[in-house]
Amino acid sequence: GEDVEQSLFLSVREGDSSVINCTYTDSSSTYLYWYKQEPGAGLQLLTYIFSNMDMKQDQRLTVLLNKKDKHLSLRIADTQTGDSAIYFCARRAGSYQLTFGKGTKLSVIP
Amino acid sequence: NAGVTQTPKFQVLKTGQSMTLQCAQDMNHNSMYWYRQDPGMGLRLIYYSASEGTTDKGEVPNGYNVSRLNKREFSLRLESAAPSQTSVYFCASSDLGYQETQYFGPGTRLLVL
Secondary structure, three states: OOOEEEOOEEEEEOOOOEEEEEEEOOOOOOEEEEEEEOOOOOEEEEEEEEOOOOEEEEOOEEEEEEOOOOEEEEEEOOOOHHHOEEEEEEEEEOOOEEEEOOOEEEEEEO | OOOEEEEOOEEEEOOOOOEEEEEEEOOOOOEEEEEEEEOOOEEEEEEEEOOOOOOEEOOOOOOOEEEEOOOOEEEEEEOOOOHHHOEEEEEEEEOOOOOOOOEEOOOEEEEEO
């Protein structure tokens, strides 16, 4: 399978919570990241988690890491239309390289 | 602080033409990267430069060359463009800090006819 896998699409109603999931194969990953890409723009770092952490919260964002299952999730509380974007999961692969998933397109329905 | 800048924003080439994509960062980062983004493929690393004076191949280096001109600038050259190189190209930079975050430029959209 792919090194980093994500579902391709997610649709939620405005005000609901969104949960974007990611699985990875390499258990030696040290850092795991979530990036956001708005249409026509570059990637913007949202948050990251170190592999010795289980959870990280930053305002409306909650990252959960299950190292045993190699599963990472990003929860966005009170999802707004401005959250519509593509969300990429990435893991550090070696000293300098990031390996990205293919991205999850989040659509927020008003 | 502009962060990571890329020029040009858009480019159309004919098969066989050459061009250089420029990237500059003003964050005093040591490491710089070139990625390409294709629909349904995510981002794939073309080349990276861990520090000034060094460059290394990434996942998809064929058909590309790079130059780390100085600490600020990292260019990507297509010597003989092919339609398969139609893509969006992103430059990124990072420093070897404790989270080693990569910061991305806005991208160059390249169409090869």
